[in-house]
Amino acid sequence: MEKFQKLHGVAAPMPLVNIDTDMIIPKVFLKSIQRTGFGVNLFDEMRYTRDGEEIPDFVLNKPQYRNAEILVAGDNFGCGSSREHAPWAIADFGIKCVVSTSFADIFFNNCFKNGILPIVLPQEQVDILMEDAERGENARMTVDLEAQEITTSEGTTIAFEVDEFKKHCLLNGLDDIGLTMEKASSIDAFEARIAAEHPWM
Amino acid sequence: MSPKTLYDKIWDAHVAHEAEDGTCLLYIDRHLVHEVTSPQAFEGLRMTGRTVRAPEKTIAVPDHNVPTTAGREDPAQMTEESRIQVQALDTNAKEFGVHYYPVSDVRQGIVHIVGPEQGWTLPGMTVVCGDSHTATHGAFGALAHGIGTSEVEHVLATQTLIQKKSKNMKVEITGKLNPGVTAKDITLAVIGETGTAGGTGYVIEYCGEAIRDLSMEGRMTVCNMAIEGGARAGLIAPDETTYEYCKGRAHAPKGGAWEQALAYWKTLFTDEGAHFDKVVTLKGEDIQPVVTWGTSPEDVLPITGVVPNPEDFEGGKVEAARRSIEYMGLTPGQKLTDIEIDTVFIGSCTNGRIEDFRAVAEVVKGKKIKDGMRAMIVPGSGLVRAQAEEEGLADIFREAGFEWRLAGCSMCLAMNPDQLSEGERCAATSNRNFEGRQGYKGRTHLVSPAMAAAAALTGKLTDIRDLM
Numbered sequence: 001m002e003k004f005q006k007l008h009g010v011a012a013p014m015p016l017v018n019i020d021t022d023m024i025i026p027k028v029f030l031k032s033i034q035r036t037g038f039g040v041n042l043f044d045e046m047r048y049t050r051d052g053e054e055i056p057d058f059v060l061n062k063p064q065y066r067n068a069e070i071l072v073a074g075d076n077f078g079c080g081s082s083r084e085h086a087p088w089a090i091a092d093f094g095i096k097c098v099v100s101t102s103f104a105d106i107f108f109n110n111c112f113k114n115g116i117l118p119i120v121l122p123q124e125q126v127d128i129l130m131e132d133a134e135r136g137e138n139a140r141m142t143v144d145l146e147a148q149e150i151t152t153s154e155g156t157t158i159a160f161e162v163d164e165f166k167k168h169c170l171l172n173g174l175d176d177i178g179l180t181m182e183k184a185s186s187i188d189a190f191e192a193r194i195a196a197e198h199p200w201m
Numbered sequence: 202m203s204p205k206t207l208y209d210k211i212w213d214a215h216v217a218h219e220a221e222d223g224t225c226l227l228y229i230d231r232h233l234v235h236e237v238t239s240p241q242a243f244e245g246l247r248m249t250g251r252t253v254r255a256p257e258k259t260i261a262v263p264d265h266n267v268p269t270t271a272g273r274e275d276p277a278q279m280t281e282e283s284r285i286q287v288q289a290l291d292t293n294a295k296e297f298g299v300h301y302y303p304v305s306d307v308r309q310g311i312v313h314i315v316g317p318e319q320g321w322t323l324p325g326m327t328v329v330c331g332d333s334h335t336a337t338h339g340a341f342g343a344l345a346h347g348i349g350t351s352e353v354e355h356v357l358a359t360q361t362l363i364q365k366k367s368k369n370m371k372v373e374i375t376g377k378l379n380p381g382v383t384a385k386d387i388t389l390a391v392i393g394e395t396g397t398a399g400g401t402g403y404v405i406e407y408c409g410e411a412i413r414d415l416s417m418e419g420r421m422t423v424c425n426m427a428i429e430g431g432a433r434a435g436l437i438a439p440d441e442t443t444y445e446y447c448k449g450r451a452h453a454p455k456g457g458a459w460e461q462a463l464a465y466w467k468t469l470f471t472d473e474g475a476h477f478d479k480v481v482t483l484k485g486e487d488i489q490p491v492v493t494w495g496t497s498p499e500d501v502l503p504i505t506g507v508v509p510n511p512e513d514f515e516g517g518k519v520e521a522a523r524r525s526i527e528y529m530g531l532t533p534g535q536k537l538t539d540i541e542i543d544t545v546f547i548g549s550c551t552n553g554r555i556e557d558f559r560a561v562a563e564v565v566k567g568k569k570i571k572d573g574m575r576a577m578i579v580p581g582s583g584l585v586r587a588q589a590e591e592e593g594l595a596d597i598f599r600e601a602g603f604e605w606r607l608a609g610c611s612m613c614l615a616m617n618p619d620q621l622s623e624g625e626r627c628a629a630t631s632n633r634n635f636e637g638r639q640g641y642k643g644r645t646h647l648v649s650p651a652m653a654a655a656a657a658l659t660g661k662l663t664d665i666r667d668l669m
Contacts, residue, residue: 016524017517018397018497022635027616031266031282033240033289035350045637050623074517076398079431080635082333082347083238102398105433106333106347113351163365165224176351177251180359183218183226187254187361190217190228200454200462201230201326 002115003173007096007143009069012059013133017074021107024078024086038085039092060093064136070143072126072133073100077118078107087114097143099150101126112166113176117145119160128156145171204472206369207438208404211344211469215327217361226361230326231343233312234261234299234353236290237616238331242354243293252297254360259299260321263287264311265616267304269579269606274305283617297357310582310608313337313550317421318582320450324439324466329356334550334632336427340420341447342439342469344404347428367433368478370403371471374411376485381666383490383560384419385552385630385649387411388426390488393501395481400432403479406471407437411485417446418556425551426632429498438470490665492537493634493647495525500634504652504664508535528636529644530624537662540646544627545576545657546639547650548606549613552630553581555588557650562594564654564668570602571660577604577619579611603657615640628656 029041047058054061060068071090077100078086087110090098097117111118121129132139132152139153145167150158169176180187194201205213218226232255239261246252253259266283267273276284287304294301302309308319313334316322328338328345331353338345348362356362372391392399405427412423420437427435444463447453454462489503500522502509510533511522526533531540547553547561561578570576578598580586586608589595598605612619613631621627621643630653634645646662655663 015517015520017521018499020497020633020635022633022638026637026641027614030237030616031280031286033244033285035241045641050641074521076401076431079397080333080633082331082335082349084241084331084349084351087349102401104398104431105401106349110349110351113349163224164222165220165363176363177249177355177358180226180355180361180363184359186218186226187228187359191360194228198325198462198465200323200458 001113001173001175004096004115004117004145004170006145007069008140010065010067010137011070011072011129011133011139011141012065012068013130014059014071014073015130018076018079019073020080021078021083021086022080025083025089030083030085035088036092038089039094042089042093067094069094069096070141071095071098072129073098075101077103079104082106084110087111087116091116099126099129112170115170115173117143117170119150121158121160125158128152128158204475206471206475206477207342207406207436207469208344208369209475211325211327212366214325223365225364225366227327227364229329229356229360229362230258231316231321231328232259232356233316233328233330233335234259235265235312235330235332236263236286237265238350239293239353240286240289241350242357243297245354246357251358253299253357256298258360259357260316261290261294261299262302262309262312262315263290263304265610265614267609268618269609269611270618271607273607278618307583307587310580310585311550311553311610313425314553314581314585317341318450318584320447320453323447323453323462324443325469329362333428334425336435337421337425337550339424339427339435340417340437341443342436342466344434344436346434367404368402369476370400370405370432370479370481371477372405372407373409373480373482374407374485375409375482376411377414378411378485378488381490381651381669382488383649383651384415384422386488386491388423389491389493389498389501389647390483391481392426392430392498393491394483395430397429397497397499398431400427400430403432405430405432405435407435412437413440416556417442418554421554422551426498429632439466490649490652492652492662494529494531494537495522496528496634496636497521497525498632498634498647500525502537504537504662506537508533508537510534538664540662541660542626542628542646542656542662543573543575544621544625545574545653546612546627546629546631547577547653548579548581548611549631550581551632552650553579553585555585557630558589558594560650561654562597564651564665565601565658566597568601568658570657574657574660576602576657577606577612579606580608582608612639614638628653628662
């Protein structure tokens with residue numbers, strides 16, 4: 001997995017609440033058996049007309065946000081399905097950090113497996129970042145994972161929380177499975193105990 | 202020892218390793234797999250030379266892409282991409298040696314219906330699947346939740362998940378339900394109360410007399426939509442209803458093992474005085490038949506209500522409501538019972554079980570659906586279909602004018618040929634009314650099976666109590 005350490009880039013504002021995984025990547029694009037190539041269909045139904053024409057009003061179609069690397073979003077981002085195609089599409093587009101007041105649980109976990117940092121902040125702070133993002137490409141934010149800080153284009157610093165283990169994995173681009181396999185003896189012992197106590201399991 | 206919730210007990214019994222910061226390796230008893238969220242996970246195993254650690258605990262079935270019409274064995278019925286996904290599951294199931302129910306098997310169906318039906322899902326287990334509606338299995342007092350594809354690969358390789366414990370939330374439904382009110386109305390009413398993010402960070406335990414009174418089918422409907430309320434999982438403590446359902450199922454324990462399992466299951470309840478971080482209580486008698494008007498499952502109102510005005514909401518929800526009402530083609534103040542529909546979909550992992558179909562049959566027996574109505578009933582598994590045929594329900598449906606289909610996810614998510622066209626309006630027993638969920642620009646109103654049946658007869662969203 002790609003490491004996430006420090007990011008300096010354009011933030012796109014998406015204040016809509018309850019942006020669900022069907023909006024992020026509609027089901028017609030779930031039929032690939034690859035992990036890549038979903039970026040072109042990110043937010044497909046909001047981003048293109050049925051004929052495939054770009055909708056100029058949609059935020060990521062505006063010239064100043066086409067290269068956005070950060071998304072500042074409304075409450076409950078990523079609700080709905082467990083499809084990891086949602087973070088795959090976000091990462092494939094080039095977005096590496098999403099900020100909101102809240103995220104759906106499965107989506108939140110999926111982000112960390114794909115080098116994306118989801119950041120939860122209180123409403124007042126999301127409002128500050130949303131306002132900063134509205135200024136367009138001249139307003140670049142800095143997200144520093146090591147220091148757990150976001151700095152706005154005007155130099156305001158906002159601290160954020162992140163789970164220690166998840167932070168460690170992101171900073172170092174670590175593969176979960178490899179880490180878990182180092183604990184194989186614990187799993188072996190657990191399985192042996194279950195087989196003795198609850199063989200029907 | 203301090204009193205524990207049901208969730209605490211199941212969690213504690215599955216921690217294979219705990220790090221100092223509380224990050225745990227949670228052991229997984231059953232891993233359910235379908236064709237959409239698994240191909241990249243199996244490919245990952247192949248690329249790293251890893252194997253499936255516990256194929257005997259891994260169960261695969263294709264459901265999202267499969268057509269539900271006769272002759273579906275013919276690959277030409279599927280699009281090229283659908284065919285590739287289903288064929289990938291065929292190949293992966295064989296290569297890695299996991300249990301498999303192919304399309305040609307009568308036991309095939311929606312993964313969350315097949316698991317319980319075959320006795321794979323049992324009380325006290327941990328159950329995961331690359332699908333958010335895995336919450337369904339919580340009805341058995343199993344800790345069950347959806348995972349992403351990276352986690353699918355992690356479970357395949359290690360039979361564990363890296364997890365931190367969620368908080369405990371109690372949702373109590375007291376008293377009795379009124380006639381015409383069902384498990385679907387309970388679960389939608391709870392989401393209406395808590396919002397779609399109200400459960401975020403929690404595992405919900407549903408309890409109270411109205412929950413106890415539900416069958417296993419009804420309990421599965423309630424837990425199925427725990428995810429729509431944002432919760433990681435929903436749970437209902439096992440009782441006689443649960444044991445009775447499990448007994449004799451193909452993969453349930455037998456003989457001495459059954460007695461041993463039963464003794465364990467009887468310890469699976471929340472201790473007196475255990476701590477819940479959040480408590481929501483609804484009176485069963487206050488719950489009415491409900492319907493969704495918008496594009497989020499929290500947009501729910503009693504069928505006697507009217508389409509709300511966006512200005513009645515606060516914060517970001519004002520814009521969301523405006524967008525929903527426009528998408529849905531409705532007018533604030535319009536009576537919900539005046540909304541005309543052209544399509545009815547009855548099925549899905551929420552309401553595709555035998556009890557749901559009995560409820561529909563009761564409403565439509567001897568009647569005809571409205572002229573021009575497109576109405577389909579899609580069983581959740583081949584065995585549900587066979588049972589409905591045997592009970593004479595299928596004849597009632599066909600005589601009333603419904604299409605009676607083969608098992609699959611069908612129009613719940615429109616990854617197969619069953620879809621809404623632009624502007625079509627559907628009364629659906631499924632679980633999501635998101636924009637485009639049932640087809641591009643399609644409009645979805647979530648309802649109970651009885652309410653969907655009523656709408657098929659009248660051509661409008663209808664209060665089932667008016668037909669009783």
